[in-house]
Structures are given as C-alpha cells and as structure tokens.
Amino acid sequence: MKILLIDDNQDITTMFAKYFQLKGHDIHVSNGGQNGLQMIENGLFDVILLDLAMPDFSGHDIIDYLHKNNKLDHKIIISLTASSVSDDDKAYLIERGVHSVLRKPIDPDELLNYLMRVKS
Amino acid sequence: MRMTPTDQKNTGENLLNLTNQMGKILSALDESSLVAITDKHGVITHVNKKFCNVSGYSAEELVGKNHRILKSGFHPQEFYKDLWVTISGGHTWHGEIKNVSKHGQYFWVDTTIVPFLDSGSLSEQYVSISTELTDQKNTEENLLNANMQLRNAAKIQKENMELHMEFEKSKEKDTLKEEFSAMITHELKTPLVPIIGYCKMLKNKMLGELNGEQLESIDTIEKNAKRLESLISDIMDVRKLDLNKMKFTLEDLAIDNFFASLDSSYRQVLIEQGKEFITDAQIPSVVIHTDKIRLRQVFDNLISNAIKFIPDKNGKITVGCKNEGNKVVFYVADNGIGIPLESQQNLFQKFYQVDTSERRKTGGTGLGLAISKGIIEKLGGRIWVESDGKTGTIFYIEFDT
Numbered sequence: 001m002k003i004l005l006i007d008d009n010q011d012i013t014t015m016f017a018k019y020f021q022l023k024g025h026d027i028h029v030s031n032g033g034q035n036g037l038q039m040i041e042n043g044l045f046d047v048i049l050l051d052l053a054m055p056d057f058s059g060h061d062i063i064d065y066l067h068k069n070n071k072l073d074h075k076i077i078i079s080l081t082a083s084s085v086s087d088d089d090k091a092y093l094i095e096r097g098v099h100s101v102l103r104k105p106i107d108p109d110e111l112l113n114y115l116m117r118v119k120s
Numbered sequence: 121m122r123m124t125p126t127d128q129k130n131t132g133e134n135l136l137n138l139t140n141q142m143g144k145i146l147s148a149l150d151e152s153s154l155v156a157i158t159d160k161h162g163v164i165t166h167v168n169k170k171f172c173n174v175s176g177y178s179a180e181e182l183v184g185k186n187h188r189i190l191k192s193g194f195h196p197q198e199f200y201k202d203l204w205v206t207i208s209g210g211h212t213w214h215g216e217i218k219n220v221s222k223h224g225q226y227f228w229v230d231t232t233i234v235p236f237l238d239s240g241s242l243s244e245q246y247v248s249i250s251t252e253l254t255d256q257k258n259t260e261e262n263l264l265n266a267n268m269q270l271r272n273a274a275k276i277q278k279e280n281m282e283l284h285m286e287f288e289k290s291k292e293k294d295t296l297k298e299e300f301s302a303m304i305t306h307e308l309k310t311p312l313v314p315i316i317g318y319c320k321m322l323k324n325k326m327l328g329e330l331n332g333e334q335l336e337s338i339d340t341i342e343k344n345a346k347r348l349e350s351l352i353s354d355i356m357d358v359r360k361l362d363l364n365k366m367k368f369t370l371e372d373l374a375i376d377n378f379f380a381s382l383d384s385s386y387r388q389v390l391i392e393q394g395k396e397f398i399t400d401a402q403i404p405s406v407v408i409h410t411d412k413i414r415l416r417q418v419f420d421n422l423i424s425n426a427i428k429f430i431p432d433k434n435g436k437i438t439v440g441c442k443n444e445g446n447k448v449v450f451y452v453a454d455n456g457i458g459i460p461l462e463s464q465q466n467l468f469q470k471f472y473q474v475d476t477s478e479r480r481k482t483g484g485t486g487l488g489l490a491i492s493k494g495i496i497e498k499l500g501g502r503i504w505v506e507s508d509g510k511t512g513t514i515f516y517i518e519f520d521t
Contacts, residue, residue: 022321105309105313105315105316105345105349
C-alpha cells in the first residue's frame with residue numbers, strides 16, 4: 001500500500017514510517033503542509049494520512065485548497081487529530097471529501113487494520 | 121353729628137360710586153382671577169365664574185363643598201398644614217397650588233388667601249384670589265419630566281452597555297476557555313502518539329527480540345500511556361460539563377440495537393476471561409430519544425468499572441432495561457465486591473475512589489462516575505447506585521419516556 005503521512009511532528013512521522021516500512025508498505029512522509037500538498041498533487045497514493053493541526057499551512061488549508069480546485073476526487077484522505085473534533089467540524093471535513101477523521105493517539109496496528117479495510 | 125340732605129345725597133352718591141367701582145373691579149377680577157370664599161372650615165360659600173370655568177364645576181356643585189374637593193394629591197400634608205396655620209392665625213397666605221379639575225385635569229394657580237373676621241358673627245371667612253399658572257407650570261413639569269426620562273434613558277443605556285460588555289467579555293472568556301481546552305488536549309495527546317506507537321512496535325518485536333522483563337516494562341509504559349490518554353479525555357469531559365459546553369446530538373435510539381452493540385463489544389472478551397456478560401433488554405422494541413454516543417460512554421464506564429471488581433471465577437455482569445410506569449430504567453449489575461454504604465453518596469464526586477487498600481488496584485481516573493452523572497443529568501435522566509456493600513452493585517439509569 002502506498003501511503004502518504006503529513007504531520008509536523010517528526011517523532012510521529014519517524015515512528016509511523018518505521019512501522020509501515022516494517023509491515024511492508026510504501027510510506028512517504030512530509031513534515032509540513034505546503035510540501036505535503038505538493039506531494040499530494042504530484043504523487044498517486046492509496047491513502048493519505050493528514051494531520052489537521054500544523055503551523056503555517058494546516059490540514060484544513062490543504063483540504064480547502066484541494067476542494068476549491070476539485071482535486072480531491074479518487075483520493076482517500078484520512079484526517080488525524082489529537083484535538084477533540086466537534087460533529088460540525090467533522091461534517092465540514094467530510095462534506096469537503098475527507099474520508100474519515102481519526103483521533104490521536106492511535107494504536108498503529110488498529111490504524112493499519114483500518115487502512116486495509118478502507119482500501120479494499 | 122346730624123346728616124344734612126346734602127350729606128345724605130353725597131353719601132348715597134359715594135355709595136353708588138363705590139358699588140359701581142366694586143362692580144367694575146369684580147368684573148375685571150372675573151376676567152383675570154379665580155375667586156372663592158370659604159368659611160373657617162374651608163367650606164365654599166362663593167365662587168366666581170372664572171373659578172367655575174377653570175375647575176369645571178358649576179357654582180351649585182361647589183357651594184357647600186369643602187375646598188379640598190380640588191386637592192390634587194401633589195402637595196405633601198405639611199404644605200396644607202402650613203397654609204391652614206397661616207390663615208387661621210389671621211395672616212395672608214401666598215403660594216402656588218396644584219389643583220385638579222372635575223374632569224381630572226391638573227391646573228396650577230398662584231393663590232393669595234386673605235382671612236377676614238366677620239365682626240357680626242365672629243366667624244372667619246377666607247377669600248382666595250388665584251391666577252392660573254397651568255401653561256407655565258406644565259412647561260416646567262414637562263421639561264422636568266423630559267429631563268428625568270432622559271436621565272433614566274441614559275442610565276438604562278449605560279446599564280445596557282455594561283451588561284452587553286460583560287456578556288461579550290464572558291463570551292470571550294468562554295471562547296478562550298474552549299480554545300485553551302482544545303489546545304491543552306492537543307498538546308497533551310500528541311506526545312502519546314509515538315509513545316504508544318513504539319510500545320506497540322516493541323511488543324510486536326518489530327524492533328528485535330525482547331526478554332520477559334523488557335516486555336513487562338513495555339507493558340507498563342503502554343498501560344500508563346493509555347491511562348494518561350483516558351485521564352486527558354476525562355478531564356476535558358469534566359471541563360465541558362462544568363462550562364456547560366458539552367454538545368449532545370439527540371436522536372432515536374432503538375433499545376435492541378443498543379444492547380446488541382454492547383453484547384458484541386463485551387461478551388466474547390469476557391468469555392475468554394472465564395466471565396459472563398448477559399444482556400437483558402426486556403423492552404427491545406422501545407425507542408428512546410437520546411445521545412447514543414454519550415449514553416454508550418456512560419455504559420462503557422459502568423461496565424469497565426464492573427469488570428474491575430467482579431471475581432476472576434464466576435464473575436458476572438448483567439446489563440438490561442425495563443419499563444417502570446412511564447419511565448425506562450437501564451441497569452448495569454455485577455456480582456463484585458459491592459460498595460459500602462458510606463461510600464455510595466460520594467461515589468459520583470470527582471476523583472473519589474472507594475478505599476482500595478484491601479481491594480484490587482482500580483487504575484481508573486476517578487472521574488468516570490462524575491462524568492456519567494453529568495451526562496445522564498444533561499440528558500434529562502437520573503443515575504444512582506444500589507449495593508449492600510458485599511455481594512455486588514447495581515447502577516440504575518432512569519429516563520422519562
């Protein structure tokens with residue numbers, strides 16, 4: 001599975017990169033929103049894991065940009081957030097084409113199982 | 121001295137002249153002033169035309185009545201007392217009086233009251249001559265009223281502004297509090313992501329073989345990381361309940377679905393531990409209007425509490441619901457060690473935990489039951505506990521249908 005993880009926390013991206021690699025998946029990471037957006041536009045990923053709270057260019061900004069430019073089709077974007085998300089926020093994101101919103105911290109085994117289910 | 125005919129004629133002419141003059145003065149007075157004569161008790165014996173015009177009464181209506189018929193109630197008692205003391209003492213009184221007409225209209229008069237002693241009857245008479253002040257006074261009063269209203273309006277405006285500012289401030293404070301909570305949650309939970317992640321990878325031996333002691337250590341780290349995670353969530357829930365910011369989404373909840381979902385989450389897991397999990401939905405077709413995610417949160421809390429206290433052998437948890445009158449009563453019952461009576465009343469308080477010196481370590485946050493109570497009450501229900509302190513505990517949750 002080709003996965004893109006966008007998160008400003010390097011400990012998190014390093015950990016998940018190791019995990020998915022060891023589980024035999026093709027994992028790409030970005031630690032910034034702008035760079036992450038470029039990677040989304042230039043690459044084909046089975047699933048994109050997107051942190052919502054990032055400085056400068058957040059996950060929300062990425063979603064808004066992709067939505068405005070109709071570039072969300074056929075992309076599976078799963079938002080990750082350590083904050084509590086209100087139903088309104090969730091509805092807003094899903095309306096804009098986000099597949100689902102998951103809460104951090106998340107057990108990597110559970111996340112992988114979820115991704116496998118979503119992809120199939 | 122005897123009067124000569126000339127004298128008499130002169131006197132007669134003088135009288136005639138005098139009467140003439142008096143007549144002229146009286147008719148001039150009629151044009152300009154209100155004239156009234158009263159006896160010493162204030163009973164009217166004579167009024168002129170102008171008095172009748174202004175007061176709205178006819179002379180017949182007024183004569184024989186006490187002058188106080190015109191009292192407007194505007195002046196204090198002392199005002200009239202002072203007036204009476206003055207004139208009954210034989211002195212002239214002068215002042216401004218507000219009177220009321222027959223038709224309820226107020227009129228101000230500038231009045232002079234002169235007391236006369238009638239030498240024949242020795243009884244006093246009071247003659248009052250008044251001129252109207254109404255227009256002038258009305259203007260003054262209107263100005264005063266307008267001024268007062270203006271001042272009141274300004275005061276109300278100021279109070280409104282202050283209230284509005286306070287409201288805005290408190291709203292701002294609430295928003296700040298909420299933003300702070302969201303930030304705290306984010307900052308506290310983010311470090312747990314790599315901690316829990318690496319624990320999993322180490323336990324999975326993805327990063328190499330580990331000996332028993334190392335695995336045990338990882339288990340402890342993971343367990344505490346997860347405990348910290350629940351503590352953060354619980355603290356945020358308590359905060360939301362305290363700030364009245366917890367959002368509820370009410371929808372129809374089918375009882376049978378609710379219990380089926382509990383069954384699939386807990387029965388198999390408990391069977392594997394040699395324990396029983398029984399669902400007893402006596403009213404499966406009933407639908408209640410509630411927030412199912414929050415209600416489920418309460419059940420998860422009650423069930424995880426029960427799991428901690430049931431015995432390893434023959435441990436049993438029963439969850440169910442029944443109708444009682446016009447109420448739906450849910451319950452979570454266990455055959456655990458029970459809760460002593462003296463602990464039951466404090467059970468729903470924050471951070472309260474039953475003394476565990478002789479009990480197993482609970483590992484809870486101490487907030488679960490406080491949150492459960494908060495949620496159930498916000499959903500319009502009631503939660504309580506029953507236990508004999510030895511052989512199990514039953515938590516009840518009751519909703520009106």
